[in-house]
Amino acid sequence: MLRPWLRQSPRAARSLVGSQCRQPHSSRFPTLPYNYLKSLPVRNLQTSAAESQDRVPLRKQLKQSAKSLKAEKRQKREEEEASRQKWELTVGVEIHAQLNTENKLFSRAPTSSTDLPNSNVALFDLAFPGSQPEFQIPTLLPALRAAIALNCDIQPVSKFDRKHYFYQDQPAGYQITQYYEPFARNGYIDLFSHDGIAPEDGDRIRIGIKQVQLEQDTAKSQEYPPSTQLLDFNRVSHPLIEIITMPQIHNPATAAACVRKIQSILQSCNAVTTGMELGGLRADVNVSIRQRGEAAGTHQYGGIGGLGQRTEIKNLSSFKAVEDAIIAEKNRQISVLESGGVVEGETRGWTIGSTETRKLRGKEGEVDYRYMPDPDLPPLVIGADLVAELRNTLPTPSDELYQLLMSKEYGLSIEDAKPMVELDDGVRLEYYQDVVDLLRDLQQDQDPKSRGGLARVAGNWVLHELGGLLTKADLSWDPTRVPALSLAQIIDFLQRKRITGPTARQVLAMVFDGDARPIPQLLEEESLLLRPLSREEYIALAEDALGQNPPMVEQIRTKNQLGKLGWFVGQMMRTGEKGRVEAPKADAILRELIFGDSPS
Template sequence: MPHLRPATLSRYLLHGQLISRGCLRARAHAPRITASHVPLVRYLHAESTEPPSDMPPPIHVPLRKQLKEEAKKQKAAGKRKKKNVNNQVVDGWELTVGIEIHAQLNTAKKLFSAATTSFNDDPNTHVAYFDVATPGSQPIFQKETLLPALRAALALNCEVQPVSRFDRKHYFHWDQPSGYQITQYYEPFARDGHIHLRSRDGVAAEDGEGVSVGIKQIQMEQDTAKTLAQPGDVHWIDFNRVGMPLIEIITHPVIHHPATAAAFVRKVQTLLNAVDVCVSGMEAGGLRADVNVSVRRTDDPNAPLGQRTEIKNLSSFKAVEDAIIAERDRQITVLEAGGKIMGETRGWSIGSTETRRLRGKEGEVDYRYMPDPDVAPVLIAPDLVAHLRDTMGELPDAEVDTLIRDFGLSPKDAMALASLDGGLRVEYFWNVVDMLRTKLGRHAVETHITCFQLAANWILHELGRLTSERSDAPAEDLGFSQDGECIRVPAQHLADLVAHLYRREITAKVAKELLWAIFRGRVPGEYPSILDAIEKEELWFRELSDDEYAALADLAVRGQEDVLRQFVDAKVFPSGKLMFMVGRMIRLGKEECIDPKSAERVMRERIDGVYVPALKAGSFGEL
């Protein structure tokens, strides 16, 4: 912005008028910068400050689709990545990784202004004077932003500091109007934490049963504005995000394997969601990771760590692992060729095979850190910390342990259940379990553990299929509430459905159709309850007798003599051919009367006791 004359500054300070030239535009005499006053702000490298009238709106491409498209390009180009599971270690070299995670706090106000936090609202509709560095505006610390930050510190086993202070980190970029960011560099509010990662968290096999990752500090700081790149070297700037409260989680450089680094970021996201710190995760942009990567040879254990480079703004767990591997391999290649690693900031794109240089690495001197004279120290009383610790509830690790120990779930399923929908999916599971215990009798869990496992499987997998296979609606449309209820599939209806399925009163196919009817509102719309739907549509499972199964098996094997001969003298029972024959039984009979396990049992008995002996005797055609 050019130098302002005193008359222009006077209009700024005394009358609230913004100049019409440059990057900011507004109507005169605006008492507050609102949606009607500020258009979508643009940064333009060309001479004109107005975008073309025919400029198309930005097109949002889902992350999953981007990954698929990049994978297709890599395959078409003949480039194939090594599987990461076999790419965790390079002989003769040691990798060291430090991680910085930026997480947006779940608060109603920004860090230093009363402007409302916004995620999907129209651009530049929640902007206060201080957010855009209007001269004369002052930062006012919003105390409520401290509460989720403290919950994060406790979840990450940090020591909360009774006194913390804010500093200015100076740099100029169009997304930072004031020319500096307010952060906590010298005296953060939390220090000395740790997270223990277990093998079930997805750490590298080289880390064995687990590894502890130390957290150096957690600091509060402002977010920057959101930049939207447009065609023609144009950038649109949305100041709704500027000033949003962040925490930055900084680890010690103790991670040595790419998969473990990705597991750490995933675990942090799960913990922050569990204690209601974050609004969204990496997939929605609410959590971003920067990784610092260095390598050194293993032949000298006393050698210092190598020169590190930083990879900025990684937006997925896969990107964390892939970017670390690519940068590690690049550094090793440079060093083995006699080169030198430069301290720099590098970037990573989805589907890439190598990192790219962005700029030289800034250091403490470059940022000119200094205490912020306009923000008072933050004093945190011990009784507040104690209250938050006592009311934080059970953390995911303890809940996963319970699901594995008491319900016999696999670690993978238990972790998925505990983490899906920000922890709300597991609350839904507990509600369903309580209702099932009321229906089946409040015995020990072991009495009906198979039923609870069935409920967990349906909550994990069948609910997801409602929005992925038969609907274009996003998964959020299931509508999980904070008390563990689901708007589209109420816990009571799912408990009724699972109970009937567990008692073998309906088939799995009928249960899936009933679940779809619940999701579409036909229950309790057309039918008051699951029981009413089963009664009116005559969906009860009336299983065939063994004699009826045998007759169906005889019908299924007709014309399949060549298949049956593969069972004669077979050292290993050909289960694939068996299931082929069972499938013929199910297709030939009434599916709602057939239990696949019973059909398999009868077919196996008939093959061993009737069909194979008949083939050996040459009398199969007489059956």
């Protein structure tokens, strides 16, 4: 290895080497042939500096590599998606929802499943020999409310059938359902862009509902590895409705939106008590693909009516699972067909977080289930007067409420209208409408133009200001905590500019925390009413604030950096008497002092 002195420069190194070659016995430098040393590469300082400038830091290299990899994956994904555009996806949805009833469908046992396992069962639930089903009439009412809300035709006469299969969660060896003659047919739901449908479906799409049928639930099984499985029969014969849509969905996002909308409808009409998040609603999806443009009845992959061979994915327990499972199954079927294979009719499963569906069993059909009329249950007869009474007492559909809230009367955006309708089972919406009515009465003496936006202002206070206090305190909605009149009066004082925005929030928090004084009295006793500052007082505060940061004043004046005015407004509000400094007036005075008589 060359010593450090050899790295100084080629000329210096060679002169030193030559000198040492003439003194072969020197102990300071080694004796090396001159021609050998001359042939060695010597690093040039100028070249080294250039190389160091071109060298890319490791962190930057890793960042560039990650960015390139992400771009490659995106391009690959886009290419795969483009190659799959020739395939059309078709989805049908089956939803099983537990009805809001006190008794089971065919026994007088209670439907509660929160007690000890196997404590809410009747002999029929356990299929004891000789026990008979006894249809519980009250279970029909929530089912009818659901079917009417889904725009179905209620059948005057319907019948029960037995669906035969053996599994440990079905003690009788068959399940009672309505297959051939259900109690409701030919319904539909409308999905809109605000429901989360795919952009390809436009602003609105209608999905047909083939039928709604009554059905008994099965037992709940609990596995304990490696080989133990326990059964809880509390859930057996819990009343269900099965909602079967037409195969008219062609996007995974729209399928998830469909399930979400149906759950919302069932909850709004009090047909169910819980949704997917608590296990009260489960979805199965039937998925098939075909080449675009194929005529009905000519499908080459074994489907019916021009649709591809369908597979069913069972027991999806979240909206995201519905979307993800459909995407995974669509991709699987495309891969099978493009590789020359054939899609089999199967029942498949899905695990949250997975990327592929898994086969559970071959798909059963009519013949496998051996459907037959139940000999122990008479036909179910539903009177037109009962249907009419239920139809008249149903709550207003959510879509109509959205339209009302977004109309000129209220003027809310869809982002505010949706939570107003969906939160707290409609109680928050009623509270909001009370606030708006009271506020309009209080503001009758004001200019009609200024009263035009009252409903939007009230919506902001109900949803965000009062809603934020409830969220922070981790409390459920309680309309008595801040009476509607109190909130309307707070907004009225704010609109009249008798209090500032911060003061209004302070008063709302005081009422929320239990202050029961009437709003006018509270404002007077706490000296919270706005006493406007004079022009001279604003100028004094502004000059004091500007004097704290002359460099920033110069930047605003010379570089027109108006965004920095907010800092000075904040200083004026902090140094001024609490609640008296109005931000718009402070901003105007600051501009006048900085820019003179003609502010830019």
